[in-house]
Amino acid sequence: MYELVQVSEKCYYINCPAKIGVYVAAKDNVYLIDSGNDKEAGRKVRKILDQNGWHLTAILNTHSNADHIGGNRYLQGQTGCRVYSGGIEAAFTKYPVLEPSFLYGGYPCKDLCHKFLMAQESEVADFSEEEFPKEVEVIPLPGHFFGMVGFRMPDDVVFLADCISSRETLEKYAVSFIYDVGAYLETLDKVEKMEAAVFVPAHAQVAADVKELVRYNRDKVQSIAERILLICREPVCFERVLQEVFKSYGLAMNFEQYVLVGSTVRSYLSWLKDTGRLAVSFQDNMLLWQNISAV
Numbered sequence: 001m002y003e004l005v006q007v008s009e010k011c012y013y014i015n016c017p018a019k020i021g022v023y024v025a026a027k028d029n030v031y032l033i034d035s036g037n038d039k040e041a042g043r044k045v046r047k048i049l050d051q052n053g054w055h056l057t058a059i060l061n062t063h064s065n066a067d068h069i070g071g072n073r074y075l076q077g078q079t080g081c082r083v084y085s086g087g088i089e090a091a092f093t094k095y096p097v098l099e100p101s102f103l104y105g106g107y108p109c110k111d112l113c114h115k116f117l118m119a120q121e122s123e124v125a126d127f128s129e130e131e132f133p134k135e136v137e138v139i140p141l142p143g144h145f146f147g148m149v150g151f152r153m154p155d156d157v158v159f160l161a162d163c164i165s166s167r168e169t170l171e172k173y174a175v176s177f178i179y180d181v182g183a184y185l186e187t188l189d190k191v192e193k194m195e196a197a198v199f200v201p202a203h204a205q206v207a208a209d210v211k212e213l214v215r216y217n218r219d220k221v222q223s224i225a226e227r228i229l230l231i232c233r234e235p236v237c238f239e240r241v242l243q244e245v246f247k248s249y250g251l252a253m254n255f256e257q258y259v260l261v262g263s264t265v266r267s268y269l270s271w272l273k274d275t276g277r278l279a280v281s282f283q284d285n286m287l288l289w290q291n292i293s294a295v
Contacts (some may be wrong), residue, residue, distance in 0.1 A: 001015065001016055002014055002015065002016050002041075002044045002045075002048070003015045004022070004048050005206075007157055007198045007200065008156075008157050008197060008198060009154045009155055010023060010024045010025070010153065010154065010155050010157075011023055011024070011091065011155060011157040011198075011200075012024070012151050013159075013200050013206065014036075014044075014045060014048060016036060016041065016044075017036075017037065017067060017139040017202060018034060018036065018037065018067045018068055018162075018202045018203065019034075019201070019202045019203075019206075020032055020033065020034050020035060020036055020041075020045060020071075020116040021033030021060075021151070021159045021200060022054075022059075022132075023151075024054070024155050025057065025133060025134070025135075026054055028054055028055050028252065029054070029055050029057045030054040030055065030056060030057060031056075031058050031059070031060055031133060031136070031157055032056065032058075032059045032060065032075070033059075033060050033159045034059070034060075034061060034062055034068040034069070034150055034161075034202070035059050035061075035068070035069060035070065035071030035072050035075055036067070036068075036070055036138065036202075037066060037067040037068075037070040037071070037115060037116065037119075038070040038071065038115045038119075038217065039070070039071065039073070039074040039120075041070060041071045041081065042070075042071030042072075042073075042074030042075045042078075043074065043232040045071055046075060046078055046079075046099075047048075047073065054065055055079075056075060056079045056081045057077075057081060057082070058081050058082040058083065058084055058125075058131075058132075058133075059071075059072055059075060059081060059082070059083045059084065060084050060136070060151055061083060061084065061085040061089065061093060061124075062141075062148055062149055062150060062151070062159065062161035062162070062202070063089050063144070063145040063146075063147070063148035063149070063161060063162065063170070064085065064088075064089040064090075064091075064092035064093045064096070064099065064119075064145065064146075065099070065145060066096065066099060066115060066116055066117055066118055066152070067116065068165065068202070069083075069093050069096070069119045069122065069162070070115060070118075070119040070120070072093070072119065072120070073119070073120035073121065073122045074120075074123035076122050076292060078122065078142060082123050082125050083122050083123060083125065083134055084125050084126070084127055084129075085124045085125075085126070085127070086126055086127045086128075086147060086149065087145045087146070087147040088146040088147050089145070089146060089148065089149075090124045090126065091186045092146075093119075093121075093122060093124050094121055094122070094123070095121065096118050096119045096121055097113070097118060098111040099117055099119075099260070100113055100117045100118050102263075102264050103117065103259040103260065103262075104259050107262075109255075111229075111255040111256075112255055112256070112259060113188060116256065117256065117259075122286025127149075135153075135154045136151050136152070136153060136154075137152040138150075138151060139151065139152060139158070140277070141160070141161060141163045141187045141190075141191070142180060142183040142184075142186075142187060143163065143178060143179065143180050143181070143182075143183040143185070143186070143187045143188075143289060144161070144162045144163055144177065144178060144179065144184060144187075145162070145179050146179060146180075147162070148161050148162065148163070149276070150163070152196065155197065156196050156197035156198070157196065157197060157198045157199075157200060158194065158198070158199050158200065159194040159199060159202075160191065160199055160201040160202070160210070161201070161202050162177075162201075162202050162203060162280050163184075163188065163191055163201070164188070164201050164203075164204055164210060164213050164217045165186050165192065165201075165203045165204055165212055165217060166201075166205060166213070166259065167213070167216060169203055169204070170216070170217070170220050173251075174224075174249035174250075174251060175224060175245065175249060175251070175261050175264055175265070176217075176220070176264075177260050177261075177263070177264050178221070178264050178267055178268075179263075179264075179267055180267060180271075181221065181225075181267050181268055181270075181271035182271050182274070182275075184221065185218065185221060188214050188217060188218050190222075191210065191212040191214050192210075192211050192215070196208070201213075205246055219274075224245075224268065225268060225271075225272060227245065227248055228241065228245070228265070228268050228269065229272065229277060229278070229291045229293075230274065230291075231244045231248075232278060232289045232290050232291045232294075233290075233291050233294045234290065234294070235283065235288035235289070235290045236288060236289055236290070237271070237279060237286050237287065237288055237289075238265070238266065238289070241265060241269070242258075242262050242265050245261065246261070250261065269289055273289075276292060277289065277291065277292055277293075278291060279292050281295055
């Protein structure tokens with residue numbers, strides 16, 4: 001773990017739970033793509049940089065989930081590097097309490113305010129700023145989170161962030177986190193058409209061709225949607241839908257899984273309603289969901 005792997009002349013990744021990219025822009029000036037999940041990850045990254053005689057110029061954040069920005073604060077404090085992000089992701093990075101608040105849908109209790117869901121805050125610069133490396137292409141990849149992006153480097157290495165997961169991850173966790181299902185499917189279509197020398201997903205194997213894995217991720221989304229439609233063949237409230245999803249996939253509920261899977265299920269419900277497959281009704285002061293074909 002935290003092994004440095006070279007994938008091209010100028011690009012590496014650090015093998016850890018959410019892969020951290022390294023772009024060597026000059027002999028000793030480097031950019032990180034994300035920073036790991038906490039201060040300890042930041043320390044390990046700093047050690048790798050020092051061993052290679054690299055100076056950290058900036059961190060390019062793909063999105064603001066805690067496991068991707070958790071090392072920002074430490075590395076920024078130690079090196080004075082800039083942190084680049086954009087739009088809503090920048091707001092979440094600057095004010096990380098937004099993540100557990102958004103996931104829970106209200107003020108987050110202490111059980112949700114830990115490093116896996118809430119990073120430390122860091123100062124953020126926008127991708128549009130003059131100092132941002134112009135040779136790096138920012139690729140919009142929305143869906144998994146609000147405004148997630150990937151990066152294409154000058155030597156044609158593409159860092160894909162969280163837009164695809166490995167088969168092993170999907171088989172283990174079944175329901176991967178998605179904020180906007182429609183946008184996520186559009187991103188999968190976009191990635192399936194991409195060409196690159198190497199693709200580096202944060203949670204899947206590095207490969208020159210990710211088309212088959214993209215299709216597997218798309219099939220998983222569609223199968224979850226069909227499962228939810230089946231659960232909603234009779235009018236049912238959200239909590240019952242969530243309970244049945246957990247039962248269907250053999251998941252164990254705790255606070256963290258409640259908000260992560262729960263938020264994702266709400267996103268599926270919204271998407272299925274907006275695409276005309278679910279209807280809603282209000283009965284006895286409860287919001288109920290029902291498959292249109294069963295109405």
